Amino acid sequence: MADASYPTDLLYHPEHDWARIDGDVATLGITWFAQDALGEVVFFDPPAVGATTTAGESYAEVESVKAVSDVIAPLSGEIVEVNAALGDGPEAINDDPYGGGWLVKVRLTDVSETDALLDAATYEASL
Amino acid sequence: MSRYTATTADDLKTMLDAIGASSVEELFDAIPEGVRLRRELDLPAGMPEQDVYAHLLDLARRNTSAEDEVTFLGAGMYDHYVPAAIDMLLGRSEFLTPYTPYQPEISQGGLQVMFEYQTAISELTALPVSNASVYEGPSAVGAAGYLAKLANGKRRFVVSRGLHPHSRETLRTLSHGYGTEVVEVPLKDGVTDPEAWAAAIDDETAAVFFQQPNFLGAVEDAAALAQAAKNSPAIVVGSYDPIPLAILAPPGACGVDVAVGEGQTLGNRLDFGGPSFGFFAATEAYLRRMPGRIAGETRDVDGRRGFVLTLQTREQHIRREKATSNICTSQALNALAGVVYLSWLGRTGVVELAELLLQRTAYAREALGAVDGVSALHDQPAVREFAVQLDVEDLEAVRRVIDRCQDAGINPGYALGRDYEEHPTGLLVAITEQRTKGQIDRLAAVLGAAVAAERSADREEVSA
Numbered sequence: 001m002a003d004a005s006y007p008t009d010l011l012y013h014p015e016h017d018w019a020r021i022d023g024d025v026a027t028l029g030i031t032w033f034a035q036d037a038l039g040e041v042v043f044f045d046p047p048a049v050g051a052t053t054t055a056g057e058s059y060a061e062v063e064s065v066k067a068v069s070d071v072i073a074p075l076s077g078e079i080v081e082v083n084a085a086l087g088d089g090p091e092a093i094n095d096d097p098y099g100g101g102w103l104v105k106v107r108l109t110d111v112s113e114t115d116a117l118l119d120a121a122t123y124e125a126s127l
Numbered sequence: 128m129s130r131y132t133a134t135t136a137d138d139l140k141t142m143l144d145a146i147g148a149s150s151v152e153e154l155f156d157a158i159p160e161g162v163r164l165r166r167e168l169d170l171p172a173g174m175p176e177q178d179v180y181a182h183l184l185d186l187a188r189r190n191t192s193a194e195d196e197v198t199f200l201g202a203g204m205y206d207h208y209v210p211a212a213i214d215m216l217l218g219r220s221e222f223l224t225p226y227t228p229y230q231p232e233i234s235q236g237g238l239q240v241m242f243e244y245q246t247a248i249s250e251l252t253a254l255p256v257s258n259a260s261v262y263e264g265p266s267a268v269g270a271a272g273y274l275a276k277l278a279n280g281k282r283r284f285v286v287s288r289g290l291h292p293h294s295r296e297t298l299r300t301l302s303h304g305y306g307t308e309v310v311e312v313p314l315k316d317g318v319t320d321p322e323a324w325a326a327a328i329d330d331e332t333a334a335v336f337f338q339q340p341n342f343l344g345a346v347e348d349a350a351a352l353a354q355a356a357k358n359s360p361a362i363v364v365g366s367y368d369p370i371p372l373a374i375l376a377p378p379g380a381c382g383v384d385v386a387v388g389e390g391q392t393l394g395n396r397l398d399f400g401g402p403s404f405g406f407f408a409a410t411e412a413y414l415r416r417m418p419g420r421i422a423g424e425t426r427d428v429d430g431r432r433g434f435v436l437t438l439q440t441r442e443q444h445i446r447r448e449k450a451t452s453n454i455c456t457s458q459a460l461n462a463l464a465g466v467v468y469l470s471w472l473g474r475t476g477v478v479e480l481a482e483l484l485l486q487r488t489a490y491a492r493e494a495l496g497a498v499d500g501v502s503a504l505h506d507q508p509a510v511r512e513f514a515v516q517l518d519v520e521d522l523e524a525v526r527r528v529i530d531r532c533q534d535a536g537i538n539p540g541y542a543l544g545r546d547y548e549e550h551p552t553g554l555l556v557a558i559t560e561q562r563t564k565g566q567i568d569r570l571a572a573v574l575g576a577a578v579a580a581e582r583s584a585d586r587e588e589v590s591a
Contacts, residue, residue, distance in 0.1 A: 043440075063415075063445070067446070068440060068446045070449075
């Protein structure tokens with residue numbers, strides 16, 4: 001399992017999600033803290049492509065050996081892609097939470113919602 | 128602690144001191160005054176043990192057990208022989224007494240039983256995944272409905288009228304909470320009307336439900352019923368009688384997504400309706416939507432064979448407040464009876480048993496068909512149960528015929544009119560390996576006499 005890290009090029013939601021913004025598309029995932037708290041992830045239940053996310057609300061579920069947990073959307077938008085590789089390899093969420101463990105890509109409804117997210121230092125200080 | 132030793136005032140004080148409470152009453156402080164009863168329960172006074180025994184014996188004697196009469200009553204629960212090996216194994220305290228294992232891997236024997244049970248159900252159904260059992264048949268049907276709702280988000284259940292009335296009632300009851308609705312498809316010539324079935328299935332159908340053999344004993348064309356749903360989002364649920372599965376095409380070969388059923392016939396006595404268990408098997412696509420628990424086989428660090436609780440994705444301790452299944456202690460003991468029974472019969476034995484049922488049922492259909500005042504209700508293939516019509520006035524007359532037969536020591540079956548107003552004079556007759564050819568001949572004689580007596584009583588009433 002990777003060491004604790006919170007990359008500075010990402011934005012963070014207090015419910016332990018990260019977002020990587022690229023124009024009006026955001027890649028979403030869960031933070032190192034979240035995967036560490038969950039323990040070994042055994043299943044990711046993705047939303048359908050075309051489904052919508054609402055900032056602050058659940059859009060998917062991750063199941064670890066301990067529990068099934070909601071994944072909270074940091075931003076609102078429409079799912080344009082889900083990480084199909086997680087179907088056979090959900091452990092990427094533990095091993096590489098900011099890389100191969102990404103969950104979905106979302107076309108944002110309102111890019112200004114990113115203003116409400118935290119930077120790495122603020123998020124890490126909140127833990 | 129002995130159950131014959133009362134807690135003394137000293138015991139109470141010690142316990143209260145240990146937790147820092149001043150009185151027992153204080154422990155209930157959290158209960159608001161408004162919901163407290165503040166009077167004694169309306170119960171009779173205590174009785175001496177000997178009187179209680181006599182009272183219970185009196186109550187028990189009001190029942191007629193399947194041992195007290197020759198019974199052709201089935202309608203979902205069947206009078207199969209239960210071998211002594213089952214009682215012996217079920218009586219072992221390792222199986223009899225434990226509560227649900229919250230640290231399951233410590234109970235390797237319990238997990239091994241679950242694993243072997245699942246394997247047996249998987250083989251019977253030809254479906255890759257079986258859970259470790261649910262409460263009973265109808266709740267398994269209900270749980271299949273919930274699985275469908277979770278999987279495709281649709282809200283309508285299309286249900287064949289051949290599905291057991293208790294299962295249909297359970298689906299309707301649960302639908303209040305699920306936010307689903309139940310649409311019933313009628314039977315035609317004893318089986319699900321294929322045209323009405325196809326017409327009822329659309330893009331809003333969450334699941335379709337049929338029973339094999341259906342409640343009237345008729346063997347359905349399961350593959351055709353499943354095929355009719357393939358162009359819709361609907362999940363195909365078949366409710367199966369496990370013993371006929373030994374000779375019928377298994378659900379896994381018929382396009383059925385979820386196979387459920389009542390497990391009573393597998394080594395569980397009738398016991399006046401329960402407890403029994405329900406089985407629940409599915410294709411791999413629905414693995415994570417299944418209720419209950421699934422045990423798996425693995426190797427420990429030293430390479431030895433061992434068992435683990437592999438999946439319990441809908442259960443309370445994994446899904447916490449979002450749990451959608453709560454099997455708890457399950458019916459593990461009843462399911463154990465099921466796997467012991469199947470092992471006792473063995474691969475060929477279960478087929479021989481089903482073939483025996485097939486032959487005796489065919490003989491009984493013929494024998495009853497030759498009785499004056501009795502005619503076939505349908506001509507569909509049947510395995511262990513079939514429906515006839517009595518040439519009498521109505522349901523009440525059928526009940527009187529049944530009473531007359533019971534007076535002669537034979538329970539002739541189930542009055543179909545209780546659940547099917549379209550068959551007010553129907554009688555459902557069940558066969559098990561315990562019903563001999565001689566008993567079937569006696570049924571034909573007794574039923575014929577009872578119908579004749581009812582008809583002559585009827586004529587007298589008319590002429591008077």
